[in-house]
Amino acid sequence: MFDQETGTGARGKSDLRRSYDDRLNNILESATGLIARVGYAKASMRLVAKEAGVSLAGLYHYFDSKEKMLFLIQFRTFSALVLTVQEKLYGIADPVEQLHVMVRAHVAYFAANMAALKVCSHELESLINSAYEETGELRRDYYGLLRAIVDRILDARAPNSKLDRYVATMSLFGTLNWLYRWYDPKRGRSPTTVSHQIASQFLNGVLGVDNGSKQSLNTE
């Protein structure tokens, strides 16, 4: 079940493939925007069809159910996000810089794909059973990336900290996944500025925290 093409595999006979893929991407993009705007449940296939300029029946040439459409959107978005972050992380050794890079990459990806990331953040539970678990793998990968960075930072700079690293990691995820509710890069704040502040706050937060090995509120 749920073995429909996800678009991440390479494939030959490129000419026919090209136009099919282009059209699919096109439709998925329209659907993504619509779902981000009105929510998955209220984004009827009829509306998706209208938005994409296809007939209702024509949609089913590209995926065989509404849920698989959502799955495709989430799977592709999440795969691309994980990939982008991994690429940007490549070759960076300092864990503190890794954190900055990962947060910056996430915020930048959000700024460039607001609708898609909103759908990923907000419509997680609209996927049921097998589809939910399949994207869950990617989410765990993403969590693992951030958690590993947090571990390296704390091991290196606050090894005796009593800080709960799961809580710390999740608190940052909360900040990042909530972006879609308030942050609009078109309204003044640049992604770089915002990501820098988020990463800095987090770093000082976990390093300066009252964790048993020291105490630091050196303000005045």
Place this chain on the structure above:
Amino acid sequence: MFDQETGTGARGKSDLRRSYDDRLNNILESATGLIARVGYAKASMRLVAKEAGVSLAGLYHYFDSKEKMLFLIQFRTFSALVLTVQEKLYGIADPVEQLHVMVRAHVAYFAANMAALKVCSHELESLINSAYEETGELRRDYYGLLRAIVDRILDARAPNSKLDRYVATMSLFGTLNWLYRWYDPKRGRSPTTVSHQIASQFLNGVLGVDNGSKQSLNTE
């Protein structure tokens, strides 16, 4: 429009009123649990009726549409949250302690009302137009509470900070509103522990941050 009783006004003729209110609370509680579990769109009135032990038509004796039902849930939950926080804040002068108190109150309220807060966090946009704006007033109140605390903290302890206070406040809201995705107080971590770490991280985050007036990463 949307002037249906919200349950916050006092009222006489208590005996008849009592049983009506009790039943309403009962139904709303069932509905809240169901919506938290399956989402607003998939929580059909038929399911709500079954869950609450009422007939489908009987539901409409207590609210005149599905949306008003959701509005009641959100309005009551949010009102109670704002009230609780304001009460706990009363008489506390030190802004740093105010922050701890507010975060602790929020997490405690979440732990005691997980379904209701999930519905408030997740189904915000399921309310349209007038209803959305009416709860928006409460959300702005709540933002104002936290923002004022952040302002007092920064004015007192880092007045020259270049920190974007809106971003700082929203990053904390993100952490708090994302709780429903991962935090289960029944699984080990106490609300006190979690809220303490969240508040401490945030405090050290905004006070220790590289903001032009100082720099502090005093770890080894």
Place this chain on the structure above:
DNA sequence: GAAAACCGAACGTACGTCCGATCGACAAAA
């Protein structure tokens, strides 16, 4: 001319809401 892309129209279902009737408690009238 085969295969892929696309479509109009329909099917069955599930939804939110409403109508008319019944039930039950309780107070005024007998």
Place this chain on the structure above:
DNA sequence: TTTTGTCGATCGGACGTACGTTCGGTTTTC
């Protein structure tokens, strides 16, 4: 004390609509 009347609470059943999906056929592409 019984009867009657009122009104809130509750219900079965229906109405109209919108949904996801499918079928059979047409158009387009190479």
